[in-house]
Amino acid sequence: MDESNYKQTKTKRGFNYTYYYSPPAAGKPVLFFSHGFPSASFLWRKQVAFFQPLGYGIIVPDHLGYRGTDKPTDPKLYVGHGLAADMADILDAEDVSQVVAIGHDWGSYVLSRMLHYVPQRISACAFFALGYMPAEGVNTLPLHGQIAQMVGYDVFAYQRFFLAPDAAVLIEKNIDSFINLLYPEKPESWKDTLCVDGGARAWVEGNKITALPSYMTAEDKENLRSVLLSGGLAAPLCWYKAKVDEANLAEDAKLPPAARDVTQPFLYVAFTKDIVALPAFSDANTSKYVKGPVTKKEVAADHWGVSSHAAELNEILVNWIGGLALKL
Template sequence: MNEVISTGHSIETARHRTAWIEAGPQQGPLMIFLHGWPAIGLVWRQQIEHFAARGWRCVAPDMRGYGGSSRPDFTAAYAIPEFVADMVELHDALGGTPALWVGHDWGSPVAWSMASHHADRCAGVINLCVPYVARGFALPTMLPLIDRDLYAEERYPVGQWDYWLFYREHFTRAAKDFEADTAATLALLYQRRPKRAPDVPAFTAGIRAQNGWFGAARRAPATPRENVLLGQDDFDTLVAAFTETGFAGANAWYMNDVANLAYAARAPNFGRIALPSMFIHASNDAVCDTTTSRLAEPMREDCERLTEVTIDGGHNIMLEQPLDVCRAIDEWMRAEWLGA
């Protein structure tokens, strides 16, 4: 039986408003799900329902710049130390007992940072697709990990992360192109991907060369509804959220390498994480390719109690293979003696 997800929760401090959804017993142990780009907390629906039914108090905030949370209008507000401060405020509002932090995409560096900077607030940390980089999740730390057999430096100087630079060079235009047809943009980004060929670069490696995500069209092409990973109601909610907020706040997460590197350098114990840690690889993730590239190597050096699991699917693995993700987390919890 599915747990009922309640909406309309929020906390507002002098610095920020965080909105969230939740399910599960109020007195249950905390499990906090952090979404990535571009999303809202609702993308975790299937994991929330699964773990709430097992006694966890499951909370999924809209991260800064998204959904019902506040959206500052300057890019410096979208640095990892700001996101972590948001989560500390949320955690305090939820009672402050050690939580399991679960992240995906850009939510992962925030969850990893909770573990590295605020270990006392964590029972453990679980991340999907974006591995831990103790030196900081930023372009300078990613470049040495690029697969140069696939991304020749003379043609792909920043490899699959080319879109990162496009946002910096054309910040306003990038958001406007996504907003030209919000529903089509989100359908494209949340579609089920075909099996990737190992010798074909990720689409994101050529964003600047083709003058944006959609080239001369300046708007997303249509995606068949049957290819979209979200159910109709949740997809409609996602579209409504981005119709209201636009994409500027979401894209601003890519604008703060200097601040993010400096913050990582301040972590205790050189950023080493001693907590129980789990990482879920998605075998068909072309951008965050952790199965055939060196992207996950630093994580193995800096997480002392790391468990790795590979699931067959694409970047939005929690939507594409929700049962496999839940099952893998269940097994890890049992092995680590973590449970409701």
């Protein structure tokens, strides 16, 4: 992604955001790509390389905690309505009224909150791996035991490590091991690392190192390493801490029930080899909350299918967008 296309704006909440921007050609919509943890706007480099030459407008923010964007370490600042407002401010900075929004991982959380709080800015929405995440004002941490019994393994065990007070320092100390943990050479290894109580901590503390996955070059890894170390992990880990923050949960609970319903055209692409973002979780929320037209596709990828199966995803996305009757 060309560095000359990156811009910066200050949101009404007072945060400086960096974001990638390329204007649309006549008759083309603007695509808004939302990344998750631990990543940055460059997660979408293969999508940008595909869609930008076709004339689509592109906006790809670096979310709070990443790259040139501010890095607050108070979880209360990661509240959903605030993040949605920040994204609307970025759209305003480019005089973009509506976007086709695409989310992955925690980027799906941001997209979900945009659908709650600024739905008029989204003409259609697509979720990769992790689907729609409604604001219900409930701490799901106590439910992890029930989920483990249902699924057969402790899907979210790693989150207990991410919430620990010493997690940021430990990860920064052994950053290469952490990257190998989150971007595994063998995707199925997550069942023995992320999805075992204490498994993620043991991996990072042991500074275990493996080969990179096939979709990650040495340059990709160095880019990610630089981004994570330049700002530290305290801010990125706030995305997990905000999830259990009582003030944020109380804010979510205030959302009117009708605001949780999605009426926009909706695409969900399940990654069938994902050990954590299981399609069944997303299917349940889609069935309950999505009232508009739904398209579901499956890709035989692990959690990082955005990178490993980019060509397949790009074709799914461009064909879906082409079938939408968007008002431009």
